[in-house]
Amino acid sequence: MADIAALALMNPPRIRDLVQGRQGRTQWLREQIRLYRHWTVEARDHWEDLTPEQQDFLKQLAYRILSPPRFFLSLAGLRDLPIVLLGTVVILRSVLAGELDLLGELITGGQTFAQTVLDVVEQQDKDLQQQFATVVAQALKQTDEERAQAKAAFHAWLSN
Amino acid sequence: MPGYQIEFGPDFIKSCERVEKSHYRKNPKGAKEFKIALQQVVADLSGDPFQIPRTRQEPSPHGTPESSWEFRKMELPLPRYSGAAGCGRIIYLVNRVEQRVWLLWIYTHKEEKGRPCDKTLLELIMQVLEQEKKEATARSLDPDKAQAPGHHEDAPDDKDDG
Numbered sequence: 001m002a003d004i005a006a007l008a009l010m011n012p013p014r015i016r017d018l019v020q021g022r023q024g025r026t027q028w029l030r031e032q033i034r035l036y037r038h039w040t041v042e043a044r045d046h047w048e049d050l051t052p053e054q055q056d057f058l059k060q061l062a063y064r065i066l067s068p069p070r071f072f073l074s075l076a077g078l079r080d081l082p083i084v085l086l087g088t089v090v091i092l093r094s095v096l097a098g099e100l101d102l103l104g105e106l107i108t109g110g111q112t113f114a115q116t117v118l119d120v121v122e123q124q125d126k127d128l129q130q131q132f133a134t135v136v137a138q139a140l141k142q143t144d145e146e147r148a149q150a151k152a153a154f155h156a157w158l159s160n
Numbered sequence: 161m162p163g164y165q166i167e168f169g170p171d172f173i174k175s176c177e178r179v180e181k182s183h184y185r186k187n188p189k190g191a192k193e194f195k196i197a198l199q200q201v202v203a204d205l206s207g208d209p210f211q212i213p214r215t216r217q218e219p220s221p222h223g224t225p226e227s228s229w230e231f232r233k234m235e236l237p238l239p240r241y242s243g244a245a246g247c248g249r250i251i252y253l254v255n256r257v258e259q260r261v262w263l264l265w266i267y268t269h270k271e272e273k274g275r276p277c278d279k280t281l282l283e284l285i286m287q288v289l290e291q292e293k294k295e296a297t298a299r300s301l302d303p304d305k306a307q308a309p310g311h312h313e314d315a316p317d318d319k320d321d322g
Contacts, residue, residue: 067243115235118247118269123219132251133221135264136231139169139253150168157173158195 015083018090025094029102036109040116047120062117065110163206164254169264179248179266183238193239198266201236201250205261209254218251229253229262236266244269 017023042050043058050058094103122128142150176198184191204212214235221231236248247269253262 063244066247115247118244119218119233122249122269129221132231132265135169135171135251136221136253138171139167139262139264140229142167142170146170147167150170150173151166153173154168154176157176158199 015086015090019086025090026099026102029094029099029106033102033105033109036113040113043113043116043120058117059121062114065114164209165260166202166206167260167262169262171265172263175266179268183241183245187240190240197236197239201234209261228257229255238268
């Protein structure tokens with residue numbers, strides 16, 4: 001559902017055109033797949049070259065793909081509901097037309113893109129990187145006894 | 161093929177408990193599924209940590225000196241959650257030569273966003289590596305302790321971790 005919402009909200013006029021048959025659905029699906037691939041490369045390899053607005057767009061899109069829409073929690077959410085429903089119609093027609101491979105590629109592409117953006121966001125987060133450095137450092141100074149204790153604690157926690 | 165030995169960093173269990181508390185305090189079934197997912201992670205890593213999907217090598221944390229440990233990250237979708245809160249990540253170290261995996265920390269993307277800054281520990285890392293160097297020197301001088309640092313007599317039992 002989150003994937004559909006993200007796609008539909010990216011370009012509402014296109015979704016309306018698709019529902020009304022003014023544009024080819026298969027072509028649109030291929031275009032979205034290509035876009036996700038392109039954005040994945042942009043996020044992974046060229047993040048620093050993007051403008052803050054472009055970075056923000058990619059972040060917002062990634063979070064939208066990952067997060068389920070909450071239509072009834074805000075006015076903006078309610079406003080989005082109709083266009084997301086239209087997006088659902090497009091996807092359902094795709095399913096009926098047997099375009100499952102394309103839909104699968106689309107969903108995988110969206111998830112890969114979103115996870116890539118999360119990775120980039122984490123890499124840019126200095127506090128988080130410092131936290132990583134902390135846990136690495138603390139692990140490296142563990143004694144054998146402490147390691148055995150940590151292992152026992154983990155298994156005890158699992159069986160609780 | 162012998163399996164990888166799994167170690168647990170001092171923060172790993174704390175981070176597991178923190179995720180359990182923040183995500184599954186009122187959801188015992190979810191908590192159980194979370195633990196099963198972690199058991200599976202341990203089993204997978206003790207097999208071959210490089211063949212697991214949704215894992216990748218990450219750049220070492222800034223300031224970490226070169227070592228034989230690879231810094232890696234695994235995506236772990238948290239049971240019964242979606243969105244950023246359901247995007248669990250596990251960070252761990254892998255030593256290919258010693259065939260050891262060191263689980264360090266589990267977190268969710270949402271949880272860590274805006275986390276307050278901890279003090280930089282570059283200095284501490286340097287101390288740790290200095291200490292490692294001293295231990296390695298001591299081992300090379302003492303034939304009784306000449307085995308590799310990751311070699312433990314109970315290593316074969318670790319296959320039961322999963």
